[in-house]
Each structure stands twice: as structure tokens, then as C-alpha cells.
Amino acid sequence: MTERYRPNTTVAWVIESPEGFLFVEENIHGNMQFNQPAGHIEAGETLIEAAKRELHEETSLQLEPEGLVGIYQFPNQSGKVVYLRFCFYAKLAESPALLPIDPAIHACHWLSRDDIAKRSLRSQFVLTCTDDYIAGKRFSLDLLHCQLH
Template sequence: MIERYKPNTTVAWVVESPKGFLFVEENIRGNLQFNQPAGHIEAGETLIAAAKRELLEETSLDLDPHGVVGIYQFPNQDASVIYLRFCFYATVDEALPLTPIDPAIHACHWLTRAQLDQQSLRSQFVKTCTDDYLAGKRYPLELLHCQMP
């Protein structure tokens, strides 16, 4: 019998301000790495509810997504886990100072795309999602159909 495929479903954000894009600096096994605000969906959550919760926990920012940048399927570094990432986007009028609620988040940063190239990244998809957004890949939230009991 073939083992059932169960990717880890995650949500992420591209948030743009006049000062750049929002990234979190997180402690991953003792190393500080940059990522978009992102995380796993919890039982009973819709994709949008999970995205809003993760953004709030990691940055203290309470936003509704404006749309979807893309849906990404990729393995972790040793290919032992496969992720299915739903990336949302929003824009804000000013780059407010933010305070992480999640203790795993060391700090929040507003960075330009060029500044992102100088950072240690959690995965290549931090750049991929940002680049897709900059390339105009933006889809309406109606792309998603979420029905939870």
C-alpha cells in the first residue's frame, strides 16, 4: 500500500510599506534567520484565519489580506518534509515599529528587496514570494474556497 502524501500546510505574508517589506528574524535551532511572517495552520482554521493569526503573533500587526501572491510546494533542506505554502499580501501606508508576541521571533524588520539579499534566509521561498509579488503576481482572495465546520 502506498503511504498517503501529507504535506505541511503553511501560510505566509508579503507586506509592503513605503520603507520596504516586512520580515521577521527568528531563532531556528540557534541561528537567526529571516522569513516572511509565516506559520502552520492549526486544526479548524481557514487559510485566512491562520494567516491573520500568524501575522499578529509574529509582528503584532492586525491586517486582512488583500489577495494571494501564490501557492508553493517545496521540501525542507534535507527533503524530509514537504511544505505547501499559501502566500498572502497586503500593503500598509507606513512602516510602523512592531513588537513580536511569539517568543521565537527575535525582531521585525522593514527591508528593501536589495537589503533582503544581505540576510540569512529561512528558505529560498522568502525571496521567491517577494519576487513574485514584485513581478505583479497577485490573485484575488476568491481564488480560495474555505469551508470549515
């Protein structure tokens, strides 16, 4: 019998403002890396609740997602852990001040797509999600059906 497949389910954001895309700089095992605001779902949370919580913890922003950019399945660098990532998006008319609440977040940045590509990224899918957003990939939140509460 094969082992049951259990990917780590995560949420992430592509947030665009006039100054660029929102990225967080975080310390991962002693290395500073860039990522979209993102994280794991906690027990009892819907995907949208998890996305809103992670965004607030990492940037102090409180937003409602406008929709999904995509759903991504990929392994970590060792190949031993697989992630299932739900990437949400929002577009802002202004670039608000950002203040990380989570101590693991070193700083928040507004970056152009070219600047993003030059950074040490947490995963290749950070750039893939951004490129999908730039390419106009958008999906309705109606795709998600949650009955936890």
C-alpha cells in the same frame, strides 16, 4: 501501496510599506534566520484565519489580506518534509511600529529586496515570494473556498 502524501500546510505574508518589506528574524535551531511572517495552520482554522493569527503573533499587526501572491510547494533542506505554502499580501501606506508577541521572534524589520537577498533566509521561497510580488503576481482571495465554520 505508496505512503500517503501529507505536506505541511503553511501561510505567509508579503507586506510592503514605504520602508520596504516586512520580515521577522527568528531563532531556528540556534541560527538567526529571516522569514516573512509565516507559520502552520492550526486545527479548525481557515487559511485566512491562520495567516491573520500568525501575523499578529509575530508582529502585533492585525490586517486583512488583499489577495494571494501564490501557492508554493517545496521540500525542507533535508528533503524529508514538504511544505505547501499559501502566500498572502498587503500593501501599507505607512510603516507601523512592530512588536513581536511570539517569543521565538527576535525582531521585526522593514527591508529592501536587496537587503533581503543578503540575509540568512529560512527558505529559498522567502525570496521567491517577494520576487513574485514585485513582478506583480496577484490572485484574488476568491480562489479560496473554506467551509469549516
